[in-house]
């Protein structure tokens with residue numbers, strides 16, 4: 001093809017330009033990957049030595065060398081566990097309603113547009129909502145429950161949109177077959193649609209939970225503390241903190257030794273996140289192949 | 294007939310009451326309504342504190358004032374410096390991310406073989422999944438010292454620092470959205486151009502990119518909206534000096550960073566200082582919403598064109 | 601309960617009478633007296649010869665003045681048709697003439713399409729299925745349906761067949777086992793799959809899948825079986841098996857089958873109805889309609905001048 005263009009008089013450089021352009025685009029891609037590589041390399045190099053069991057099971061301390069991440073780590077696990085418990089049923093329920101119950105009406109268009117826009121609202125704004133609603137009005141304070149409710153609102157659009165996509169991927173013939181056999185709407189959803197769309201829904205759930213795990217801004221806005229001495233016992237009342245907040249706090253300290261601790265905490269956070277991501281990719285790969293319509 | 298006699302005629306018009314179905318329907322409706330309630334809640338909470346705030350600080354002062362100094366007496370609440378800082382950081386991020394992102398998207402959609410695409414996309418997903426606070430760390434600990442070696446006059450916290458990491462953060466978004474729209478350009482368009490003896494460059498830049506242009510623009514808008522709302526990285530990297538400067542090596546404060554600063558401080562609820570975060574939040578909300586709505590409109594029109 | 605009552609129905613083995621349906625075709629078309637093997641000489645098996653005989657038969661389904669609308673578009677105009685019990689009624693006509701639409705009216709599957717409307721009455725036995733407060737779930741258990749393209753659930757063979765009884769509330773494993781076995785035998789699939797009931801239905805061949813779908817439809821214990829071009833996606837051998845199956849099933853069920861294929865209609869049906877552009881042009885005993893059509897349009901269609 002390029003030889004054809006080369007034959008044209010007046011454009012002797014065309015094939016070369018074309019080649020150069022391809023190389024430039026490829027270089028862009030390689031540069032992006034290099035950025036990712038450099039970022040991971042630097043962080044792992046900086047924090048690796050600091051990472052040990054004492055670090056993971058240690059309590060916070062004003063001495064950077066003695067500090068550990070037990071409290072924020074457990075706080076983060078409580079937080080995403082509770083977030084999952086709230087956001088997954090509500091999000092999947094909303095997706096099921098929109099896909100299977102809502103007629104093609106104005107009402108549905110409104111909800112759908114609304115969800116698309118919510119997905120673009122900055123997470124700090126959700127934090128302000130959480131502050132006004134859960135912390136103040138409902139009076140949950142700076143508890144895990146208040147944090148999880150706020151975080152649920154942050155990830156709800158992601159859960160809904162991915163579950164909708166998964167439900168839409170189930171062929172209409174499955175619905176028709178089920179209804180034609182005298183199944184009710186809910187039976188069709190429960191026995192056919194949800195099982196068939198489960199891999200897609202799970203992928204979305206994992207991605208939204210990894211978002212919840214890494215988010216710090218909404219937690220800052222609702223006033224979650226950065227230094228907490230004890231693992232929370234009562235999820236409704238006790239103060240808690242989360243891993244990204246701890247990283248934020250340590251990064252903000254001028255002392256270099258805190259930066260090492262922050263790097264070690266980032267390694268823990270990224271390991272969990274990349275593990276979750278890999279699980280999502282695996283699920284999509286495995287189940288995506290199994291069901292071939 | 295013997296057979297039908299054994300089958301008592303079932304009454305079609307007196308259905309068992311399927312109460313469970315109705316309950317489930319109602320529950321699911323509530324779930325869907327939760328998303329609308331969230332929007333209503335955001336607006337209500339933002340307004341509930343912004344309205345009293347604007348009773349004390351006039352709208353004119355807020356939107357035209359060029360000084361943001363809540364701790365002065367009298368306090369100054371002119372949001373322009375914060376908007377300026379936000380725009381500087383987000384604009385810098387766009388300048389960095391748009392060419393890189395578009396180049397990568399073009400490579401992935403037009404040049405890359407399927408194995409390359411399948412290998413690269415998960416890596417970009419990992420990049421997309423790295424939390425904001427980690428980028429803040431990278432900016433403070435690695436990039437800032439580097440910048441100060443190159444530009445000795447630079448502040449320790451500066452806008453460029455933030456622009457670089459925010460640019461990297463929005464890269465995956467630009468790449469995946471742009472790649473989607475590039476790939477949605479029909480094959481026939483490409484083949485038509487090749488048939489006329491065009492080079493791959495002619496086809497890509499002369500046919501494919503123009504055809505996908507509105508969608509690519511939408512992806513830029515969405516990414517910029519994301520950059521504007523970006524919080525933790527910017528708070529850590531850009532500093533906390535609300536000022537109107539075009540010098541990217543200076544410390545600035547963004548709207549989001551201001552909200553974090555007040556949230557971490559000890560301003561009592563009900564004071565103008567504390568209420569100001571709701572007013573700033575409202576401004577931020579409206580700005581990002583406008584960008585998002587605009588981008589969605591463009592995307593919708595584009596989808597209608599090719600479907 | 602319908603399902604258990606149905607266990608008293610005669611079970612027909614595939615091997616007993618398989619070839620009949622196929623041999624029928626040439627005989628019918630040349631209007632020689634049909635010769636049947638003894639197994640077929642039952643009240644239900646004998647083909648009615650004249651319109652008068654058809655009219656005397658008890659009607660399972662009676663459609664009166666049925667109009668159907670997709671939004672503004674009227675797809676059916678004043679359809680009047682009686683479906684005799686334990687006989688096969690074929691609906692033929694060019695594509696887009698409303699055959700599937702009419703069929704879906706009979707189990708109210710059209711309800712699921714947004715913006716549709718039905719006028720007129722359709723009686724199942726003596727009950728109007730469109731009467732307000734009709735329970736469509738109950739209706740669909742009594743009026744089963746087999747689709748054009750086989751659509752097994754992505755579950756095991758066993759679960760596919762057991763699904764109907766399960767959603768109807770059958771829990772006992774022995775009862776389910778019995779139903780599954782019986783229905784697979786009835787649909788002449790049992791011998792092929794009896795050793796792998798727990799494997800995925802999606803691994804079956806196209807023809808097997810379609811017979812599984814028939815078995816699945818039988819498991820709810822319907823009175824009427826609607827089939828929308830059940831063999832159109834199958835190879836000739838599988839088509840023959842499905843046709844044989846229809847021939848046997850009519851002893852137990854009332855069957856309405858849509859077909860594109862006039863030979864098929866001639867082979868399997870007792871009554872044929874010819875649709876054209878949403879109108880029922882002519883209905884009568886199959887052999888009469890194919891040999892002595894009353895309407896010019898019918899004649900043109902069956903002689904292949906259009907469609």
Ligand SMILES: Nc1ncnc2c1ncn2[C@@H]1O[C@H](COP(=O)(O)OP(=O)(O)O)[C@@H](O)[C@H]1O
Nearest residue numbers: 670673675694695696697698699700701702713
């Ligand atoms: N879901 C639908 N929405 C709107 N129009 C439809 C729909 N299904 C069928 N139609 C229209 O109704 C008419 C009859 O269609 P159909 O019953 O499918 O015909 P047949 O099965 O005889 O080929 C056609 O004109 C078709 O375009």
Ligand SMILES: [Mg+2]
Nearest residue numbers: 699700701828
């Ligand atoms: Mg049809």
